[in-house]
Amino acid sequence: MGIYEVLVRDFPFLLKGLGVALILLAALLVIGFVLGLAMCLIQLYGPRTRLVQWPLIAYERVFRGIPIIIMLFIFYYGLAGLLDITSFAAAILALGFRSAAYQSQIFRSAFQSVPTGQMTAARAMGMSKTRAIRYILFPQAMRYAIGPWTNEFSSEIKETSLAYVIGVVELTRQAHYIISSTQGNVLIVFAVVALMYFIVNKSGNSLLYGLERKLAVPGFGKR
Template sequence: MDIYDVLLRDFPFLLKGLGVALVLLAALLALGFVIGLTICLIQLYGPRTRFVQWPLKVYERIFRGVPIIIMLFIFYYGLAGIFDISSFAAAILALGFRSGAYQSQIFRSAFQSIPAGQMTAARASGMTLTQAIRWILFPQAIRHAIGPWTNEFSSEIKETSLAYVIGVVELTRQAHYIITSTQGNVLTVFAVVALLYFIVNKAGNSGLYWLEARLAVPGFEKRQ
């Protein structure tokens, strides 16, 4: 059978694998968002004691310094001996915790870009620290973080392809199945896979740029 006939026949399987990759991407980014924002807020507005700040720095250094493929093995094969965990859940945890380390840097830069006088004014008007963060700083920080967050989106959509090493049947593994069944045609199959990743990456970044433009405040710097 011609490779193009095979691709036409097996294309739904590639789309299924792409769907798994997108669900994985959404889950890990959501987990990373919660972790990253929490770390950022504790580092900037939490207790300044070394017993609070030092573990957060260690967390960031570890998850930013260890290759993600090693993290995938640790979370899957390491936790499997303690908990009954699926490969998909292990991938979410490994990629999500790593994303959290990077997103904490994004959010910290975003909060620090807001003039300190705004917090002072909010507290002087009677707001609590939580109220000032929620109503004054957070809306601004989110707008500032969208630009750098596009890089995190692009990085993570590509790193979902590494989840196949622990058995997650996402787009890359589906491509391997097709190559194995056709005994070759590596270039053609992975060219299609590359195109799918490119489309998702482009669509995601375009959506974030649109959101950034929609949330932009007149008078402030905008992306050209």
């Protein structure tokens, strides 16, 4: 059986692997969004004490400074002795916590792009700091964050492919299975996989760019 016949036969397995990669991507981005936003808000509007700020700075530097493969090994093999954790859960945590470190900086820049007078005006109107952040600063900051967030999306969809090193059966590992069954044909198989990643990346960025245009208001840059 030729390689093209094998690809047609095994393409559903590639789609299954892609589905696993997309679930992994969605989960890690949600974790990164929630933790990253919380870290950003604490850094900008929380207590300025070292006890609060220094752990957040240390978190960012650690998760941004360690290679993701090492982080995957730490979360999977390191936690295996403490917790009964699957490779998929370990990948979500490792990639999600790392994404949080990057997303916190995206949100921090976005909030700092909102004129400081906005908070002053909101407080002068009698709004609490929490309400001012929620109703005045947050909607504006999210518009600024969409552009940089597309880069995070592109980066993370590619990094989900590294989850195969701890046994997650995603798209890259499925490709390895096909290559093993065909005794080679590496170029063709990974060309198909590359095309699938490219389509997902392009589609996601197009949706985010569309959202950015839809939410555009006077005074905000247009892509």
